[in-house]
Amino acid sequence: MAHYDLTISVALQWLGYKEDQIHLDWEKVKVPFRCRHVFPNRLEREAIILSFYAGILMNSLPVEEIFEIYDNRSSVKNWPGAKKIIFFEDRGFQGHCYECSSDHANLQSYFSRCNSIRVDSGCWMIYERTNYSGHQYYLRRGEYPDYQEWMGINDSIRSCRIIPYTGSHRMRLYEREDYKGQMMELTDDCSCVHDRFHLNEIYSLNVLDGCWILYEMPNYRGRQFLLRPGEYRRYLDWGAMNAKVGSLRRVIDIY
Structure with missing residues (x-):
């Protein structure tokens, strides 16, 4: 993982490098113009890096999304490591706004x-109260012009x-506390627990693999x-008031 992080860091620095700086360095060492290599522009550099990671991407993304990355002339914000959410005080993306790119336990200020x-x-998971408490709301990439769009009960997000993304998902469900009673295993979305498991x-x-969203x-x-990998011996462990x-x-x- 450390090698992967280092490689990503170097790649992003390379993307940010300016062509004019390269020419300036050549002048310092007095390299004849005819001997200078043509430095790839930003789009070409992105294509080289994406090609290098094609094997990784193919194992974690649908082919359609990979094509979309190329079609949209990917930039740093499209990389898997980049995350961003923007909060607006008023409806329709109006009023004061705040951009966030990491976990934040207290947004009140x-x-x-x-x-x-x-x-x-x-x-993202956003929370009604500070310290990741209160009502929770799951948000994917997109626009939410009103708090009702994320099924919010009020305009409080604190x-x-x-x-985090993972490539595989697996969980086990039990009809009794402490993993007792009938056990059922799930690896895909389930729109109705009653219809599938009665x-x-x-x-x-x-939760053995991946992150899940549980709906009442x-x-x-x-x-x-939000259910992250781990053990939930009773419904209180995932924050619910009932089962x-x-x-x-x-x-x-x-993304």
């Missing part, structure tokens, strides 16, 4: 209310968290809860 949001990249309540969970109601409606589980969705977007 940056805006007093939040009535619209634009997610430029990444998947903390946010980036949801249960309305799940008392414990074990079927068809991805109702109160939401109702209506649907479950994988977090699969990385």
Whole structure:
């Protein structure tokens, strides 16, 4: 992982390098013009780097999304590591705004209310209260011109968290606390837990791979809860007040 991070860092620095600086360095060492190599422009550098990582991308992205990266002339903001969310105080992306690119446990000092949001990249969980508490709302890349668009109950957003991307998803659901009773395994989205498993309540969970969003109601409606890899021996562990589980969705977007 350290080697991967270093490689990404070097690649981003190379993308930011200016061609005129290269020419200036050549002048310093007095290299004849005919001997100078042609330095690739930014678009060519992006193509080289994307080609280098093609194997990694092919293992983690649908082919259509890879083509989209090339078609849109990718820049740094399109890289898997770049995340950004913008909070607006008023509806329709108006009023004072605040940009965020990392987890933030307390947003109170940056805006007093939040009535619209634009997610430029990444998947996010936003929270009604500070320290990742209160009602939770799952946001993917897109525009949310009104808090009702993210199923909010009010205009209070006080903390946010980036949801990390993983290539695989797997969880086990149990009908009793402490992993007792019938066990069911899930590896894909489930729009109705009752239809698939004939249960309305799940008392414990074990998330083995990936991040998931749990909804109290079927068809991805109702109160939401972020499930990260780990053990949830009772519904209180994921922040719920009861064992109702209506649907479950994988977090699969990385932009």
